[in-house]
Amino acid sequence: MSASIEVKLPDGSARSLPEGATGADLAADIGPGLAAAALALRMGEQELDLSIPLTDGAQVAIVTSTSDEGLELMRHSTAHVMAQAVMDLFGKEQVRLGIGPTIKNGFYYDFDFDDDRRLREEDLAAIEQRMAEIIAADQPFVREQVDPAAALAHWESRGDRYKCDLIRGIPAGEVVSFYHNRLPGTGDDAFVDLCRGPHVPSTGSLAGVHFKLLSIAGAYWQGDEHNPMMQRVYAACFATKKQLKRHLNNLELALKRDHRKLGKQLRLFHFSDDVGPGLPLWLPRGTIVLDALTDYLKAEQVKRGYLPVSTPHIGRKSLYETSGHWQNYHDSMFPLMGDADSHDAFCLKPMNCPHHIQIYKAELRSYRDLPLRLAEFGTVYRWEKSGELGGLKRVRGFTVDDAHLFVTPDQLFEEFCGVVDLVRQALGLFGLTVQARVGTRGDAGEGTGKFVGEAPLWQRAEAEIIEACQRMDLPHTIEEGEAAFYGPKLDFVITDALDREWQLGTAQVDYNLPERFDLLYAAKDGTRQRPIMIHRAPFGSLERLMGVLIEHFGGAFPLWMAPVQVALAPISDDQVPGTRELAARLRARGLRVHEDLANEPIGPKIKRARLEKTPYVGILGAREIRDSTVSVRSRDAGDLGVMPIEAFLDRLEAELSERTRATT
Ligand SMILES: [Zn+2]
Ligand SMILES: [Zn+2]
Numbered sequence: 001m002s003a004s005i006e007v008k009l010p011d012g013s014a015r016s017l018p019e020g021a022t023g024a025d026l027a028a029d030i031g032p033g034l035a036a037a038a039l040a041l042r043m044g045e046q047e048l049d050l051s052i053p054l055t056d057g058a059q060v061a062i063v064t065s066t067s068d069e070g071l072e073l074m075r076h077s078t079a080h081v082m083a084q085a086v087m088d089l090f091g092k093e094q095v096r097l098g099i100g101p102t103i104k105n106g107f108y109y110d111f112d113f114d115d116d117r118r119l120r121e122e123d124l125a126a127i128e129q130r131m132a133e134i135i136a137a138d139q140p141f142v143r144e145q146v147d148p149a150a151a152l153a154h155w156e157s158r159g160d161r162y163k164c165d166l167i168r169g170i171p172a173g174e175v176v177s178f179y180h181n182r183l184p185g186t187g188d189d190a191f192v193d194l195c196r197g198p199h200v201p202s203t204g205s206l207a208g209v210h211f212k213l214l215s216i217a218g219a220y221w222q223g224d225e226h227n228p229m230m231q232r233v234y235a236a237c238f239a240t241k242k243q244l245k246r247h248l249n250n251l252e253l254a255l256k257r258d259h260r261k262l263g264k265q266l267r268l269f270h271f272s273d274d275v276g277p278g279l280p281l282w283l284p285r286g287t288i289v290l291d292a293l294t295d296y297l298k299a300e301q302v303k304r305g306y307l308p309v310s311t312p313h314i315g316r317k318s319l320y321e322t323s324g325h326w327q328n329y330h331d332s333m334f335p336l337m338g339d340a341d342s343h344d345a346f347c348l349k350p351m352n353c354p355h356h357i358q359i360y361k362a363e364l365r366s367y368r369d370l371p372l373r374l375a376e377f378g379t380v381y382r383w384e385k386s387g388e389l390g391g392l393k394r395v396r397g398f399t400v401d402d403a404h405l406f407v408t409p410d411q412l413f414e415e416f417c418g419v420v421d422l423v424r425q426a427l428g429l430f431g432l433t434v435q436a437r438v439g440t441r442g443d444a445g446e447g448t449g450k451f452v453g454e455a456p457l458w459q460r461a462e463a464e465i466i467e468a469c470q471r472m473d474l475p476h477t478i479e480e481g482e483a484a485f486y487g488p489k490l491d492f493v494i495t496d497a498l499d500r501e502w503q504l505g506t507a508q509v510d511y512n513l514p515e516r517f518d519l520l521y522a523a524k525d526g527t528r529q530r531p532i533m534i535h536r537a538p539f540g541s542l543e544r545l546m547g548v549l550i551e552h553f554g555g556a557f558p559l560w561m562a563p564v565q566v567a568l569a570p571i572s573d574d575q576v577p578g579t580r581e582l583a584a585r586l587r588a589r590g591l592r593v594h595e596d597l598a599n600e601p602i603g604p605k606i607k608r609a610r611l612e613k614t615p616y617v618g619i620l621g622a623r624e625i626r627d628s629t630v631s632v633r634s635r636d637a638g639d640l641g642v643m644p645i646e647a648f649l650d651r652l653e654a655e656l657s658e659r660t661r662a663t664t
Helices: 023-030 032-037 068-090 121-136 148-157 161-168 241-256 259-265 284-303 317-323 325-332 353-361 412-428 455-471 512-516 542-553 573-588 602-611 622-627 645-662
Strands: 004-008 014-018 038-043 046-048 060-064 095-097 106-113 141-146 176-182 189-194 210-220 229-238 314-316 346-348 372-381 397-407 433-440 476-480 489-495 501-510 532-537 566-570 593-595 616-620 629-634 638-644
Touching: 014 023, 023 032, 023 038, 023 060, 032 038, 032 060, 038 068, 060 068, 068 095, 068 106, 068 121, 068 176, 068 189, 068 229, 095 161, 106 210, 121 210, 141 148, 148 161, 148 176, 148 189, 161 189, 210 241, 229 241, 259 542, 284 372, 284 397, 284 412, 284 542, 314 317, 317 325, 317 346, 317 353, 317 512, 353 372, 353 397, 353 512, 353 532, 397 412, 397 542, 412 433, 412 455, 412 489, 412 501, 412 532, 433 455, 455 476, 455 489, 455 501, 501 512, 501 542, 512 532, 566 573, 566 602, 573 593, 573 616, 573 622, 573 645, 602 616, 616 622, 622 629, 622 638, 629 645, 638 645
Parallel strands: 433 476, 566 593, 566 616
Antiparallel strands: 004 014, 038 046, 038 060, 095 106, 106 229, 141 176, 176 189, 210 229, 314 346, 372 397, 397 532, 433 489, 489 501, 501 532, 616 629, 629 638
């Protein structure tokens, strides 16, 4: 009787297999359906090829395309197929390979051509066609563990400096492996890549994958501008046709909804080269939208016990030396005003914190004053490189919905939870889903000089942030080494209507600035104690938020944010006085109204309101004036027909109160 092994399955059951059985054997043993769907094996913490023999007693699972893990695997394997297709089409000897990682929604691969070939958009269809042939050919992916010196020799002989760089970067003692795509029949290599794996069993396993090559972009090798520029081919890749279609549709919408284009069309903001790049000018309509956002948040902050403050746009250089910004953040600050060595050297403020700290210090504080929550819509300035400026999403001057909470150690956790609650409510207002990224110092931070402050304080703050996320049921990931220089942070990442992620608000625990500024409060027992600071901004930069929201809504803001809520249009000049009268009546109820009194037919007026994404158009003809009614067209619900003016008002007010309801 041959020896057997036993493995544990995800459902808790155990299964016996002959010794030497592989992941593929396990899948076949469970059933033909799973055998067909199996892509890889998870054994313990490791993801492995299906051909790997199982270890006795191991916890195992079969990976299929329906899991995120399986999708990643399919994307990664499809990237190999794309590289093979490029080599097949343009000559194996001509093509050098960089890296081909998976990314959100797909993958890319970097290529360099010896013959200076420039890939063109027209080439993408041919590459896709060749990829389909490779998938149809059902070439097995075969793993080969390679001696590092032999691996280097292989890629040197191919003249591929990029793969050689990668091999040299692999730490000594780590396994180096190749993946071969073998031609069925002859077993000859069709393609070989340096790769850690794992892979799907064969290119045929990718028959169900849906991909589309999207674009070609230049990319410096290893992101270094001193290195050669490679050509990067981007691809979208999904497990279902529906998902791919949705993604492609989103990409198309993103172009249409570009906030720079819509900002002009809707007359929201303007950039003037005479003012300077990255310094947006808010036009009346944009300012109204901004005000709607700040009015909401101001009211909410009053409910939550915040106190408003207002501070100047500049401060002495010495203030930023005390805060540490000058030493750590200097490159992102505007050039100094005044003689650098004099006491009268001033900085444009890159952050509001030092100013708020001075307000804290203006009085002797006792434990009874805490938590003290100081809030300001404070404008700050950052010296971004001009090449990095793009519309509203990266600017040089922007307003932060900033607040600094000064708290005792006992209050920290509750206050942090309160911040998480507010941020989630504020971002939820727009129908955005919110997730968090916790940036910690990580092991790498020790002794690098990249972070200031004591390790025990950091650890404590990190633990409190993570605990707050857990208690508030906020999905979060932990990113080591991504903290701010003065403390761990929580970045809020939203997903917009086009499935894109944006980092907006942030909340940070800070043990460091209170130390640097020697902040104190009188404790209950009469001793002097140090408060802890929380920096928080639910929206982050209002400019960036606006850029994101314009695209999220495609310019069609909800009623409470819309710069013009109702456009009123008379059918003829006879109804101009009646139109003015109705406009006054709506304005008296706090509504934002535009009277389109141009002497032209009603059609162009309705079209104009549609282009401006006005939520409601009220049309007034002779009959409407006589009957005190209005003919209403809704941007979102279409033609609502003729209704009494009171009914129209009720409808508007009901819609506006939906926002209020969502936040109480
Ligand atoms: Zn690979
Ligand atoms: Zn701050």
